[in-house]
Amino acid sequence: MNKKYQKLFSKLVPYYVCSHELATRVNKKLLDQFFKETYYFNPLLLESRDFIEKIYHMDEITFGSQQLGMDRWVFxxxxxxxxxxxxxxxxxxxxDDSDRETLGIEKNEFFPLSMYIAIPCAGGGWFGHNLSSLNGKLNYDLSGLGFLTKTLALKFFGIEKHLGATxxxxxSVFLHLKISKLKLMSAYTPIHSIAETFSYEAETFHLENLLAGIQDQREKEQAVDFDPTLKNICELQEKIEAGALVYLLGVKKEKGKNIFQILYKDKF
Ligand SMILES: CC(C)(COP(=O)(O)OP(=O)(O)OC[C@H]1O[C@@H](n2cnc3c(N)ncnc32)[C@H](O)[C@@H]1OP(=O)(O)O)[C@@H](O)C(=O)NCCC(=O)NCCS
Structure with missing residues (x-):
């Protein structure tokens, strides 16, 4: 396993917040392999309040600056x-003292450093509507935290198919594409807060392969580069609406831009 994940496993502690009913269906054995303890917070109990206030604080640090902070009722x-x-x-x-000051906390208390939020879809699968990590916001090195959080969340809740919009x-696309290829559901989404959003569905890979960084490379040979300019994503949206089956397989940074490896399953 990559050393950065080993470090995170040794220093961090998982937590989850959900209804009591859902909490009875999680895969506790999975986390017991990696962590000594896992904390559950029931959203209906006042005793969970202090910790949930800290989640709001984390959300303010990660999404607040993009004006996308979550309303408390959304949570x-x-x-x-x-x-x-x-x-x-x-x-x-x-x-260190500086990180504790950034987070507004004292010594010896727990503070959440990441979260993934998903809700079940009536049509099948789970929609992940929030992923955040304090990697890069603290002196403490948290590299790999976003990836680990989403991966463990999917496995802990037994999610086979997950959907998202980004x-x-x-x-975050680097992280999503490390977990699985993404089947595009839309390429241009003007009814979203940000029109240049794509939505996708994906199947999760084997956890051990993910942690070891093993990905299926076979399809990548047939993929082509895709530059997501507004013109290109609008054209791609037309193809998807006409029935094209399109997958994102990978992404690289070129001159500061995300360039995707895209696979068209049909001829369009
Ligand atoms: C997006 C976010 C969750 C990422 O969290 P993170 O903890 O930094 O993510 P990770 O370190 O696990 O993974 C990032 C991966 O992408 C890679 N990556 C990121 N930028 C890259 C770049 N320019 N070129 C190549 N790889 C890049 C990283 O190297 C890392 O891969 P690696 O582990 O193989 O090195 C975090 O920055 C965040 O909370 N942002 C604000 C909220 C947000 O925008 N959320 C996304 C909503 S969909």
Missing amino acids: FDCSVMPGFVFGLMINSSEL QWDSH
Whole structure:
């Protein structure tokens, strides 16, 4: 396993927030392989309040700057009641004084460093509507945290098919594409807050392969480069609406832009 994941496994502690019913269906054995303990917070109990306030604080640090911070009712009505929040937290004694000051905490208390939120879709699968990590926001090195959080969340909740929506220029596409190829459902999504958003569905890979960085390379030979300019994504949207089956297989950075490896399964 990659050393950066080993370090995160040894220093961080998983937490999850969801209904009591869903909490009875998680794969505890999976996390027991990697962590000594896992904490559950019931959203209906006042004793969970202090920790959930810290999740709001994390959200403010990660998404607040993009004006995409989550309303508290979204967290309750559209996250922890129908679905779950899963993330990794740290005992603040592991952090330096400057990081504790950034987070507004004392020594020896838990603070969440990441979260993935998913809700079940009536048509099948789970929609991940929030992924965040404090990697890069603290002196403490958290490289790999976003990837580990989403991967463990999918496996912990037994999710086979997951859906999502992300921006073509997002930093997160590297992470999503490390987990699985993405079947495009839309390439241009003007009813979203950001029109240059694509939506996708994906099947999750074997956890051990993911942690070892093993990906199926076979299809990549047939993929072509795709530059997501507005013109290109609008044209791609037309093809998808006409029935094309299109997958994103990978991404690279070229002159500061995300350039995707795209696979057309049919001739268009
Ligand atoms: C997006 C976000 C979740 C990423 O979290 P993170 O902890 O930094 O992610 P990770 O370190 O696990 O993974 C990032 C991967 O992408 C790679 N990556 C990122 N930018 C890259 C680039 N320019 N070129 C190549 N690889 C890049 C990293 O190297 C890493 O891969 P590696 O582990 O093989 O090195 C985090 O930055 C965040 O919370 N952002 C604000 C909220 C947001 O935009 N969320 C996404 C919503 S879909």
